[in-house]
């Protein structure tokens with residue numbers, strides 16, 4: 001009795017058009033213009049195969065599939081191609097709207113760039129530029145010279161050099177100046193910053209011998225002093241960044257450690273991590289080392305990230321004594337760690353805002369710290385009103401304004417959580433996870449936070465120009 005069914009199945013198979021026919025459809029042509037012929041052909045094969053298997057599985061019961069026309073089959077295949085291509089390209093790099101209130105969100109690319117910085121990347125650096133060319137002499141010039149001299153100036157340092165990120169900076173400095181000798185560090189600073197950056201591991205890779213001193217919560221200048229021997233090369237100070245010890249604690253002042261280092265002919269190096277270029281105490285970030293202060297207090301070298309508190313692009317910024325920076329630049333490792341033209345252009349433009357004294361007005365990360373409660377309140381009220389007036393009166397979406405906190409993020413200033421106002425969303429028919437997933441499907445995708453089973457939106461990290469897209473996406477949750 002199997003006979004007719006098999007016939008049925010093979011008749012159905014013949015309904016599936018050959019790959020070349022599917023390739024000629026409008027849908028396939030559109031996808032191919034993005035994907036290229038190879039990918040679309042593979043995609044068609046896998047969709048056709050999937051469909052074929054379903055038809056075979058369905059022959060005994062599904063009357064529908066036995067009555068499908070060739071046209072209907074083709075339409076179904078086109079639909080599936082579109083869905084599959086969308087899901088395969090879902091995680092392409094793309095713009096997202098950050099409603100999490102986490103200002104330096106490492107998963108979302110850390111600092112958003114200032115308008116001047118974007119212009120520098122597109123207009124200055126994207127084509128040919130004078131990266132390593134001296135326009136005055138017409139000869140080869142020094143790579144990133146202007147950005148590095150601006151960096152030195154803003155940090156109050158004699159000289160500066162830029163590498164790919166702050167982890168590279170720490171590895172570089174320790175490899176060049178700590179190799180084969182002892183590096184002294186307080187036990188309270190042997191931290192993991194996140195993303196597998198652990199201070200002891202970096203020291204090991206730099207072929208320096210770790211000499212821990214003091215205890216987790218208290219280290220005195222005498223502890224450093226006792227540890228100094230003829231093998232000592234460097235004293236390292238690390239800003240613990242995302243980790244804070246409170247209570248019965250003590251760390252010597254940088255000034256005193258620097259004085260001790262210099263008395264013994266040693267280098268004092270500070271890995272400042274986030275590194276503030278201006279005093280951010282008025283925004284509650286009083287524990288962040290101010291780079292110019294570290295230099296003034298005697299640090300020979302200071303390094304920090306370009307895309308944390310500074311608000312620029314990923315880079316490791318190293319400032320300090322001219323002779324030491326010169327040694328770094330001449331070292332063979334430098335060639336492996338130096339950044340590309342986009343980085344120099346971006347860092348130069350970001351630093352220029354600091355040099356002009358307009359950083360707070362121009363750099364998004366700083367603007368977000370500096371946003372006042374009144375400003376946030378006004379924006380949140382306006383957004384709430386717009387959402388309410390757009391929503392269908394029968395909508396099952398509940399929208400409310402509640403108090404909450406924003407987060408600095410990026411491993412900077414743990415415990416500093418500026419007060420903010422949140423728009424809280426809940427739905428009678430959908431869970432918070434479902435709402436958040438739906439928001440991620442908007443164009444551009446919206447990344448939101450879930451708190452107490454509600455989706456919450458913090459406008460502090462949303463750009464004014466993205467408010468309409470946000471409004472439309474929230475209204476579509478109805």
Ligand SMILES: *Cc1c(COP(=O)(O)O)cnc(C)c1O
Nearest residue numbers: 165166167193241272273274305
């Ligand atoms: C963040 C951080 C780093 C790593 O910086 P990247 O720019 O992410 O490489 C290193 N050291 C400290 C103290 C940090 O806070």
